[in-house]
Amino acid sequence: MSFSASSNNITVTDSSGAVVFNTDTPMPHITNVITATQAHTFPESGDSSHVVSYFSQSADATCQVYECTLTHVCNWVNVCNWVNVCGYQDVCGYEYVYDWGSGQYVYTYVCSNQYVCADTYVCADEYVCNWVNVCDWINGPSVGTISGNTVTAKEHTSTYTLGTVTAGTSPDFLLALMTATRSTAGSQHDMGTFTSAIPTNKIAANGSTVLESAFEPGGSSWLSRVVSIYLDGDSVKAEFKHSNRQYIGWSSVNTVSVCGGTYPTASAAVSNTSSIWSIDFEVYVGKFTL
Amino acid sequence: MAHTLHADGTSGKVYIYNNASAPSIYAVPTSAQLGDLNFHSALSYLGNSVVVEATVTHPVRTRSSYETKGLFSSTTHYDPVQGTSTYNLGNNSLGANAPFVPFYGTAQVPSGTVIHQVGESVRAVSIYVTATKVKIYESWATFDQSLPAITRTYKVYLFNTLFTGSGNTSLAITGNSFTAGFGKLSSSYRYLRDSASPDFYVTDGKTADVSGGGLKVVLPDGTVQYNSANYTGTFAGITGRGVEI
DSSP, rough: OOEEEEETEEEOOOOOOOEEEEEEOHHHHHEEEEEEEEEEOOOOEEEEEEEEEEEOOOOOOTEEEEEEEEEEEEEEEEEEEEEEEEEOOOOOEEEEEEEEEEEOOOOEEEEEEEEEEEEEEEEEEEEEEEOOOOOOOEEEEEEEEEEEEEEEEEEEEEEEEEEEETTOOOOOOOEEEEEEEEOOOOOOOOTOBBBBOSSEEEEOSSEEEEEEEEOOOTOOOOEEEEEHHHHHEEEEEEEEEEEEEOOOOOOOOOEEEEEEESSOOOOOOOHHHHOEEEOOOOOOEEEEEO | OEEEEEEOTTTOEEEESOSSSSGGGGGSSSGGGGGGEEEEEBBBBBEEEEEEEEEEEOOOOOOEEEEOOOOOOOOEEEEEEEEEEEEEEOSSOOOOOOOEEOOOOOBOOOOTTEEOOOOOOEEEEEEESSEEEOOOEEEEESSSSBBBBBEEEEEEEEEEEEEEOOSSEEEEEEEEEETTTTEEEETTTTTOOOOOOOOOEESSOOEEEEEEEEEEEOOTSSSSSEOOTOOOOOOOOOOOOOOOO
């Protein structure tokens, strides 16, 4: 340990030589301790539901229908028929012919050209076309309704005075503790309660504290709430600030699909974004030697 | 300008001030005189500082998912899951009312800060004190992604409130110790002191703002620690005062 007062400086060190006190590096003191309990309700942002009806021609395997289509079908076909075929031809045969020379009938082979007809079975390839009904089970059209929810964008700030310090003190810093209770937790319809890492125990509340957050798919925050302890002149204030941008939640979509019937009704859960907090503050107001 | 150490033999008051004025004018300091005082036994101080440092492994948080199968394909669905856990960081010998400054990793970030995020799944923490322990509270939520295990180091500066003097020693200087102001200034303690190479910063202002649904965090040392893409405000933060113990 050492104590020295020299050259406009007073220094105290501990047994290991570390500086405990030095007038060149001022040591702050606490001018006030302010305790206060502050309740705050973050208001509803407001929301609206979407209902979108749709007609889908796309494949809906659960919605099959038996459908026939008149189709012009052409094919090569081997067509055969009995045909009566006529023509001149030599017709020959043995017959008795009277021979005037001998005066006798002579058995003679005789031919003569005759017009002859006969039924003939004829086959030929033909290109044949017909209109036919082609029928099958197909994925049919469907109608449905999708519904979701949109949280309206909102900015909100409320500021409370936790206490005041003596006029003219001009403090330099605040060290704050807080014990918070969230009696009503805001939530979004698709993800549940807003994330909050504020226990019901005593935490540091120096500067600002993140009370609640909510995130979009992909990770961007769409809702943030903070409470900040700060000095405004002679007043120690607590500012509760809320901000959310529009949030469209389709992940709680209520989809109904029916086969060609009327559009079904569907509704989505709403988001209750309001949260109610009550916080016990304990603020140490500090001031350095100039 | 001179620094003056004065011990009043009658009242026992001890004070150190940064001028050569008569000691009597600081016997009962006014608000306007507070800036002149390096030490005054009638004032309150934060001393006997304790530092707690610990490393915590936050376990994996597995998402909840299930599949529905159609004739030609299957679809994966996710259920949001939330939970909380607490972890011990160390002992607290200063009681439940000890003001403190927490560090999350190397940053003096606000309580409730998200320290881990994968997609829409997040893990946020706050350091808190009980009468005997320093702990950390974790709140997590998973949706489309699981959160893998992570290891984080936390550091906490706790301060004893030296508001009331004890004993009857006004000023004592021995070979082993220095005490003044009935125990408020002691070579056995460590105090906050102004520093050009600070351990941390103190501030009287805000360290975060929200706008457009986004969050911006400006640490007390002036560093922009977090600025979400959709933040639409103009918050610049203020640089506090660096201190060491």
